[in-house]
Amino acid sequence: MKYNFDEVIDRRGTHSVKWEAGELLKDFGLTDRFDEDTISLFVADMDFPVPEPVLAALHARVDRKMFGYSTYDTSPDYIQAIQGWFRRRHDWNINAEAIVYSPGTVEAINVLIRTFSQPGDGIIIQRPVYAPFTSAIEGNNRRVVNNALINNDGYYTIDFADLEAKAQDPNTTMFILCSPHNPVGRVWTPEELIKMAEICLANDVVLVADEIHGDLIRRGQTHYPLCTLVDDDRLIACTAINKTFNMAGLHCSNIVVNNKEMREAFKKELGWKTPTPFAITALIAAYNEGEEWLEQVNDYIDGNIAFLEQFLKERMPQVKFRIPEGTYIGWLDFSGYGLTDVEIHDRIYNKGNVVLEDGTMFGPEGAGYQRICLPSPRSLIAAAMERIAAQFP
Ligand SMILES: Cc1ncc(COP(=O)(O)O)c(C=O)c1O
Structure with a gap:
């Protein structure tokens, strides 16, 4: 069957850590802001339904x-x-x-x-x-x-x-x-x-x-x-x-x-x-x-990554991004802006109301980077990127 990964499904009310763990994320120091309007792309799980046979x-x-x-x-x-x-x-x-x-x-x-x-x-x-x-x-x-x-x-x-x-x-x-x-x-x-x-x-x-x-x-x-x-x-x-x-x-x-x-x-x-x-x-x-589903999900994620690459090229050329060989993760280098990690964080999380993960969570070598998880409907990735771009004029 052909799966429709464009469909945006509301996950709030399903005990989803990605969409409902606002207070927890604040305690973890991941973000200070988490509300109804937050776009959350921090955790490595998908916003897609599982295969039909499952x-x-x-x-x-x-x-x-x-x-x-x-x-x-x-x-x-x-x-x-x-x-x-x-x-x-x-x-x-x-x-x-x-x-x-x-x-x-x-x-x-x-x-x-x-x-x-x-x-x-x-x-x-x-x-x-x-x-x-x-x-x-x-x-x-x-x-x-x-x-x-x-x-x-x-x-x-x-x-x-x-x-x-x-x-x-x-x-x-x-x-x-x-x-x-x-x-x-x-x-x-x-x-x-x-x-x-x-x-x-x-x-x-x-x-x-x-x-x-x-x-x-x-x-x-x-x-x-x-x-x-x-x-x-x-x-x-x-x-x-x-x-x-x-x-x-x-x-x-x-x-x-x-x-x-x-x-x-x-x-x-x-x-x-x-x-x-x-x-x-x-x-x-x-x-x-589940093989048919996996093939389609990988194709869709490839499309999201291509979208992200194009978006960054056109709208945020200072961000360096290399297409990952594997995973559904984008590792974005914001160091071209000459801002501190705190300033980058403030713009994306507090002002843009998007939750990613600061690169420094992966060790000091991640300074200047942000991690974005990309297995979500493309419209959600696009909306998040619009918000982020607006903070880096
Ligand atoms: C490399 C790696 N290992 C383990 C996990 C978590 O796996 P589990 O939920 O099975 O503990 C993740 C989740 O993001 C991961 O990226």
Whole structure:
């Protein structure tokens, strides 16, 4: 079927953090202003309905009228749906027993940190990067070891010499890789991925690849799951339906831990967790029948990105923007205006009444940047950009 992603659907009244968490966002220091008129493009979820087959499956599940405890690993349909998706879409054959359910990717990363490192250990991340990596490390009393990305005029690459030096430190025990990378939009090449894995494996650094943006790839790009490139069972990968199908509220991530001992240790720290009946039903329908929707959503996001690029060129040429290779995130460089971060924030959030995320939330390397999430009806992106442009005459 043909989906209509132009339709603007009011999400207020659905407990949406994106559209209703005004007070919370104020407490977080994300914005001082949040009201009925706010356009909110800060959080990475979509303003699009999920695939029709998922809705049909959920309706049918509700009609069964009971929502008791569930199982997933002893019911082959859940595991087979995951295996089928990654085989078809990414040429990745995942062993059934390697799949461990977690109620969220961030939760899994926290548990992985507690499983495979000790308090005080160094954990590598590549800033500017998704902020909860930092909170997971610091919240578990580990140390952030920053292998900062190199910014080549908006195209980010890896400082391999620095990565190797940091991995060689015996106090460094883990590396949390964002692949594709939020917020800079890189889809790492096989050469880059293999090199990162080799450095970690040679130095006994546990490599966790957060690959949950891996289905949201811009046309012409290929995302390579790390495990398809490097055959070593010590590598760990995080997968999820959350980003791919706009189902983050269902809390359903699946972590691939191939090494048996590592998997047992992870499961012990995680505790016995099972997905809700809704997550199970939605995952099976999405992975088995959601491909058509995903193709169309990726096309639509490509259109939004092209719109944004053109808008900036015509109306805000001082903003530097590079089309992301993956993710639905725009990483906008406002430094051309010669304003402080506080002034940029004030114009966009307080005066324009648009909520994005300040680049500094991703580390000091994000100074001068703003992150915008683009999986929304184009009219909403256009309205937000009009408001922002009006503040930068
Ligand atoms: C790289 C990355 N990892 C994890 C998450 C959150 O995942 P979850 O909702 O499964 O915890 C996000 C959400 O934006 C993300 O961008």
